[in-house]
Amino acid sequence: MRNVWLVLKNEIFVTMGRPSYWIMTFIFPTAILLLNIGIQVMVTRTIADEIEGPGGLGSVGNSSELQTVGYVDPAGWIARQPDGFPEGLLVEFPGEEQAQAALQAGEIRAYFLIAEDYVDSGDLTLVEPEFRPFGRTRPDLITWLIHYNLTGDVELAEALVEPVAGVSSQRLAPAEENSRPDNFMLAFYVPYAVLFVFFFLIIMSSGFMLQSVSREKENRTVEVLLLSLRPRELLMGKILGLCAVALFQMAVWGGGGLLLLSQGGAFIAALNDVQLPAGFALWAVLYFLLGYLTYASMMGAVGALAPSAREGGQFTFLILLPLMLPLWFTYPLIEDPHGTLATIFSMFPLTAPTAMLTRMAAAPDVPLWQVLVGLGLLSATAYGFMLLAARFFRADTLLSGQALRWGRLLKELRGVEN
Numbered sequence: 001m002r003n004v005w006l007v008l009k010n011e012i013f014v015t016m017g018r019p020s021y022w023i024m025t026f027i028f029p030t031a032i033l034l035l036n037i038g039i040q041v042m043v044t045r046t047i048a049d050e051i052e053g054p055g056g057l058g059s060v061g062n063s064s065e066l067q068t069v070g071y072v073d074p075a076g077w078i079a080r081q082p083d084g085f086p087e088g089l090l091v092e093f094p095g096e097e098q099a100q101a102a103l104q105a106g107e108i109r110a111y112f113l114i115a116e117d118y119v120d121s122g123d124l125t126l127v128e129p130e131f132r133p134f135g136r137t138r139p140d141l142i143t144w145l146i147h148y149n150l151t152g153d154v155e156l157a158e159a160l161v162e163p164v165a166g167v168s169s170q171r172l173a174p175a176e177e178n179s180r181p182d183n184f185m186l187a188f189y190v191p192y193a194v195l196f197v198f199f200f201l202i203i204m205s206s207g208f209m210l211q212s213v214s215r216e217k218e219n220r221t222v223e224v225l226l227l228s229l230r231p232r233e234l235l236m237g238k239i240l241g242l243c244a245v246a247l248f249q250m251a252v253w254g255g256g257g258l259l260l261l262s263q264g265g266a267f268i269a270a271l272n273d274v275q276l277p278a279g280f281a282l283w284a285v286l287y288f289l290l291g292y293l294t295y296a297s298m299m300g301a302v303g304a305l306a307p308s309a310r311e312g313g314q315f316t317f318l319i320l321l322p323l324m325l326p327l328w329f330t331y332p333l334i335e336d337p338h339g340t341l342a343t344i345f346s347m348f349p350l351t352a353p354t355a356m357l358t359r360m361a362a363a364p365d366v367p368l369w370q371v372l373v374g375l376g377l378l379s380a381t382a383y384g385f386m387l388l389a390a391r392f393f394r395a396d397t398l399l400s401g402q403a404l405r406w407g408r409l410l411k412e413l414r415g416v417e418n
Contacts, residue, residue: 003230003233003237004237005237006237007229007233007236007237007238007241008238008240009241011212012241014212015208015245016245021208021245024204025248025249025252025253068089068091068107069089069091069109069110069112069142070093070099070102070110070111070112071090071091071112071142072093072095072112074114075116077118077146077150078145078146078149080149081145082148089141090141090145096113099111103127104129109128111126111127112124112125112126112139112142113127114142114146118146124139124142140161144157144160144161145157147160191337191358191359191361191362192330194357194358195326195327195330195333195355195357195358196327197253198287198291198353199323199326199327199354201246201249201253201288201292202288202292202354203320203323204246205249205292205296206292206296206298208242208246208296209238209239209297209299209303210302210316212238212242212303213299213300213303214303217303217306231390232390239293239297239386243293246292250285277364277365280360280361283356283375284357287352287353287357287378290375291352291354291382293382293385294353294381295319297386297388298319298385298389300389301385301388301389301392301393302315302316322351323353325345325351325355329341333355333358333359334362337359337363342359343370345359346370346374347374347377349377349380349382350381352374352377353378356371356374
């Protein structure tokens with residue numbers, strides 16, 4: 001047991017002494033968070049420009065921050081403006097030549113050409129100096145002004161432009177027990193975040209196992225280690241040490257997420273619509289630990305057989321392939337958490353570590369027996385792979401310099417069975 005403890009401490013100090021570990025623990029999730037925030041800010045600004053920019057109904061009353069928009073109205077559909085309409089927001093030009101000259105001089109942002117038969121055809125042409133698919137000038141304001149001149153009523157003109165602007169909905173039937181929260185986006189992103197976080201935690205922590213074993217084989221440190229401890233003690237110390245490192249990483253990600261949430265009162269209020277099942281944190285730790293033991297054991301077995309990290313990395317994709325399946329089928333997993341696909345993924349041991357937690361975050365009423373069965377199958381799988389990895393952790397495989405090929409892998413598996 002003393003040898004296991006020494007290996008455990010060494011793995012913790014060596015792994016946490018690498019800059020790459022701290023980058024993945026702090027900088028990587030921060031970069032992902034900032035990227036997502038940046039995208040949301042850009043989308044929000046684009047939507048705001050669409051709503052409040054020149055040509056939108058939100059422009060009225062806020063002309064100080066806007067640029068002038070021109071229009072050419074040969075039929076004279078716009079004869080007056082309502083009281084309180086911002087002065088200088090719209091400028092009429094007698095012809096398109098004058099409007100084009102003002103546009104080139106930068107005096108206006110864009111101009112509209114109102115067809116003479118607008119009432120019959122509804123034709124309204126927008127001319128801008130450059131193509132802007134997202135921040136283009138909307139025709140709502142000029143359309144609203146034409147409708148005001150035709151009807152003489154501000155509210156009726158606004159209703160003609162946007163008939164459903166003031167529609168409110170009210171649920172007549174009581175909400176079903178398993179119905180999705182009203183905040184759909186939040187209901188989707190919470191389980192998606194759970195899937196994303198635990199997927200990366202498992203692949204990174206189990207990847208440390210392959211790196212550790214391969215590095216010690218390459219620099220021949222394993223030859224010295226095997227003089228004073230047994231291969232299984234080496235395996236157990238590495239698994240437990242890297243498990244402690246992974247739990248620390250999980251605590252940092254989880255604590256950082258809670259800290260950020262505590263600073264967003266609006267988000268916390270919206271989070272009340274998403275209910276996680278009782279004891280979710282405990283289930284998360286158990287599924288993560290067993291998922292880590294399963295994949296770390298497989299990585300350790302490959303590291304014991306491969307002469308270098310490069311050759312061992314060739315098999316990494318096949319090992320992690322089952323864990324990627326829930327990531328590829330995210331939408332059906334979250335949209336239908338009680339469906340056949342979600343149930344199979346959450347019960348199958350190699351996909352359960354992420355699929356079950358995602359499913360529980362999407363639907364808090366996952367049957368307890370399914371959670372327990374999934375946990376039991378995952379426990380048996382983790383135990384089996386740990387025994388398999390222990391068989392591969394032999395002096396002849398750890399000291400061997402043979403290349404890792406499919407033929408050798410099958411031969412070693414047959415040797416284990418015998």
